[in-house]
Amino acid sequence: MSPVAAASIFSVWLLVVGGLAVYFEVESVYCGVRVQKLLNEEAGLLDEVRRLELQYNELVSPDLLERWLREREELATEYLEYRFPIPRKDGTSAQARGG
Amino acid sequence: MEPKSSHEAPIERRARVVLLLIVGLLTLVFGGLALRLFWVQILGHERFAAIGRGMWRGSDPVFATRGDIRTRDDVIVARSVLSYEIGIDPHRLDSEAEVVGLVRTIARVLDLPAETRRDAIRRALDGYRLERRYIRIARNVDVETKDEIVSAVRTSFSNETLAALVRITGSRRIYPRGDLLGPVVGVTDIDGRGMEGLELWAERYLAHLPGTREVRKDATQKLRFYYPENSGVSSVNGWNIELTIDSRMQRILEEELAAGAARYKVDAGLGIVMDCRSGDILALASWPSYDPNEFHRYPAEERARRRKNRVIENEYEPGSVIKPFVASWALKHGLTRRDEILWKGGITHAFEGRRRVTDAHDRGPLTMEAALYHSSNIGLAMLGLRLGKNRLNEMLDAFGLTRPTGITLPGEAPGTRRDLRKWSELYTSVSVSFGYAVRVTPLQLCAAFNALVNGGTLYRPRLIRRATLGSEEIVNPTEVVGYPIDADLSKDMREMLLRVVHEGTGQYLRLPGFEFGGKSGTSDIGKGYTKKDYLASFEAFAPADNPEIVVLVQMERPRGMRYYGGWVAGPVVAQVIRRWFRVEGQPRLVREGLDDT
Secondary structure (H helix, E strand, C coil): CCHHHHHHHHHHHHHHHHHHHHHHHHHHHHHHHHHHHHHHHHHHHHHHHHHHHHHHHHHCCHHHHHHHHHHHHHHHHHHHHHHCCCECCCCCECCCCCC | CCCCCCCHHHHHHHHHHHHHHHHHHHHHHHHHHHHHHHHHHHHCHHHHHHHHHHHHEEEEEECCCCCCEECCCCCEEEEEEEEEEEEECHHHCCCHHHHHHHHHHHHHHHCCCHHHHHHHHHHHHHHHHCCCCCEEEEEEECHHHHHHHHHHHHHHCCHHHHHCEEEEEEEEEECCCCCCCHHHHCCECCCCCECCHHHHHCHHHHCCECEEEEEEECCCCCCEEECCCCCEECCECCCEEEECCCHHHHHHHHHHHHHHHHHCCCCEEEEEEEECCCCEEEEEEEECCCCHHHHHHCCHHHHHHHHCCHHHHCCECCHHHHHHHHHHHHHHCCCCCCCCEEECCCCEEEECCCEEEECCCCCCCEEHHHHHHCCCHHHHHHHHHHHHHHHHHHHHHHCCCCCCCCCCCCCCCCCEECCHHHCCCCHHHHHHHCCCCEEECHHHHHHHHHHHHCCCCEECCECEEEEEECCEEEECCCCEEECCCCHHHHHHHHHHHHHHHHCCCCHHHCECCECCEEEEEEEECCCCCCCCCEEEEEEEEECCCCCCEEEEEEEECCCCCCCCHHHHCHHHHHHHHHHHCCCCCCCHHHHCCCCCC
16 A cells, blocks of 8 residues: 555545544533433432422421311301300300310 | 836835835734733733623522421421522612612512611712622512512513613521421521521531522623533532421410419429430420511510520429439438328428428428328428438439539530538538429420439430431430439339329319329529419329329419419420320319319
8 A cells, every 4th residue: 555545545634533533522522411401400400309299298298187077076166055055054055165 | 237217226125115104003003912912911911801800790599498407296386488589780780770670669669668768878879989899788688579579570670771780699597387386496697507496506517508609690780591511619508307296296285384374473484304215305395485587576575485495404403303203212211201291290390400491281290202292391301301411412413403514505504502511411401302492494304304203314305306408417325324212212202192193282184084294393483582483383294104204384473363383384284294195074173163263
């Protein structure tokens, strides 16, 4: 192989390798940007899941059910005491009240 | 060979000079460059390398969360959520007008007060003049507000200005249940470090470590991207803590305590519910309480009043609620029998002609059992004298009274009693036998009462069940402190205390179709025993035959018509038991309309 031909092949090889190196570097940056975006979104999504868990937790909480039950009971008691007053020893009736 | 022309020699000479000049110039240039390279690469290597790194490398925070606090039935009472710190980079802005405009836009969305807004503008302008890279405007901004700010800035300004808006990821503590369990859970400061309650005690478990992630930046410093070779520090979440608290029981106790406090016009109140078989605290309430979400907004005086966890921080002379312990100790040592006639009747008696003790009512001759359920000071003082100071001290030790329980909360008071050398057999022993001259915390009293009725096992009160982080777990086991009495004596005590609710000072608390026992107490807590300030207490266990829970409620300084423990604290206890066991029908005093104050 003549030196000119060898030099030509080497130049082309160098061009291809250089081009590939640039291409991969650019791709690496693009991937890095995408990964960075996903990592940033991850924290937000995790937080959203945690907030949804809080909402769900509130919906199924025994303490809130208990409060709801007490409110219903108070309403029922008030109604019953209004309809059927409790007689007192002095002849009057007890005031309506909850609990 | 032809001779050279006459004008060739000067040309050659000139060319040589020019060549020399060029070579000399090039040598100087390259020599200068070599020197500069030596300066940059060798002498100033560290400095320039750092500047270079700073231009293309940066670090982003990695989000981590402080641990959750949950009840045993999985209700979340404290959690950290994502929040942002909002600031500006004045270096990226072109004029003072732009700085002011940007800060005003942020302040408008955040609805900052005029004073805070002016302060932020002043600091931003100072930062602009001094070429600062970051000026903080607000902290703990939630995600929605942060998005609103970005949107407002994008609408009003160019992309260059938007780049000057800095958003730093962080976390903010929220308490989804508001004031439920407030003084127990506590609160964190603005930096997320515990400063009250469990948040403070469990700081080493709950605390998180935010990480950092190295990123690369482009020449404009705007684009930040991940690079696989970059290093970083992993974030570590805090441990989640699971309490022994039952949210339903806590709700019941807090509601009934608040209702009782309003009805009997008390200055303060507290309540504890404990699991008889483990010493687990099912509910723990102190009234008035606070909402940890609003903690920093209360006026200082109001905050000081609300922040106190009276269950562990206060020491009281307990009054008659100590009598069952004295009675049990006298029975244990064979110094009395349940049917022994202790007192012939009357409302006053002077021991050794000097120490005068008074009862509220004359109920005629009293057996030991009747003295207990009618809460006779004279009867119990007789037992106290029979026991003597050594045995009374032994009793206090055995039941853990005046000794810190070791609860996992900060600020527990130890309780106090008189030094044995200064203990007067006549005065101190008599006083202690009906609950004076000794100061105990409500938690000590509740744990001791549990031992009295649960078969004789004194448990250490447990508030934290376990801590978890991923698959790892730290269990806080149930701990037995001692066995002050045996199971038979405990059964006797339950029978006697049941009669308190059947015939004694708690007879108006009786629930239809459900049996529970207890003991009332009323003590004068005014300075100098002025008979104006009382502590009304009631301790109870339920169900009577096989106790599952013990309840203690204490009300400080009732200002209504009634102040006795059976009438002020008792109804709260009865309502707690009624609601917990879903008993149909109200306590006797409600059924008969006697609970109006």
